[in-house]
Amino acid sequence: MEEQSGLLKMKSVKRKTLSEQVIDQIIELLMTGQLKPGDKLPSEMELMEMLYVSRPVLREAMSSLETVGVVHRKTKEGTFFSDRIGSNPFRIMLALSAGDIESIMETRLSQELGLVTLAAEKISDESLEKLAETIKVMEEKEENYNNADKEFHRIIAHSASNSITEGIIDPLLNMFDETLGSVSLNHRNKELTVQQHKDIYNALAKRDPIETYICMYRHLDNVRQRMFKSIHNK
Incomplete structure (x- = not known):
């Protein structure tokens, strides 16, 4: 070399x-x-x-x-x-956006809203069970339930059963955690976060794409607002 x-x-x-x-x-x-x-x-x-x-x-x-x-x-x-x-x-584009907090958050929002509607049409009973397990872990953890949270979103993304989107969501969630994970912990309301995950789960269980879209938007918008609040209060 x-x-x-x-x-x-x-x-x-x-x-x-x-x-x-x-x-x-x-x-x-x-x-x-x-x-x-x-x-x-x-x-x-x-x-x-x-x-x-x-x-x-x-x-x-x-x-x-x-x-x-x-x-x-x-x-x-x-x-x-x-x-x-x-x-x-996509990995290259994401790497070039390292540190661009707003772009990373908007990318996650746009990707996951599409993925959750596809998942509502395709998700298996087994994947629904796994989602329920991650929610249970989040409820049992006092503070650090980041891994369970990320796994919840990964299961949904992979339930969309699309090889292209599968290559997108993992690096996106990893970049989000690496760049913004510690920031997103600030101002977090565990009770609200868990409830929003339950709402998403229930909508998926009903196989309702519109309701899952609305529930995911409410959740990710809450993450976005909390993140901006945390950054501006630094």
């Missing part, structure tokens, strides 16, 4: 730039064809020298890329672009 890294063309990142600009440059390696899906990236030290950034800035950028599945790290081997990145441009 030492020989290859010297031939790569990347723009240096100037002083005090955000990790998003590092992400732009790393994604550029894919977009220009200098590296391909599955290829190994230059070492951390090489990237720091090529981009003129500090280790914390670079690691923040790489963490965001790993969260949405653009890269993956192998112990003692280095960091690689994911093999299937070329077939999933």
Whole structure:
């Protein structure tokens, strides 16, 4: 990789730039064809020298890329672009939006509203049982029920039974958690959150696409308003 890294063309990142600009440059390696899906990236030290950034800035950028599945790290081997990145441009677009809170929230809103209506038509009894289990876990947890919450939304998305949307929802939920998870915990009303999940579940159980759409919108809009309130109160 030492020989290859010297031939790569990347723009240096100037002083005090955000990790998003590092992400732009790393994604550029894919977009220009200098590296391909599955290829190994230059070492951390090489990237720091090529981009003129500090280790914390670079690691923040790489963490965001790993969260949405653009890269993956192998112990003692280095960091690689994911093999299937070329077939999933949504991951690249999501990576480029890292830190754009409003865009990530709006993307989640638009995606999940469509997915929940499809799920209302296709969801299986087994998936409904799994949804009920996640709600029970949320009720039993005093505070940290984030994983159960995320699993609830993942089950619904996968119940839409669409291979394209399945490739979208996981990186989207992961990015949401990575970027906004800690923020979204603020101002959270557990009783309201659980009840909204129950409303969504009940609408799905009735196989009613319109009611599920309304219930999901109410829930995600509540998440959005809570998030903006938390950010503005910082």
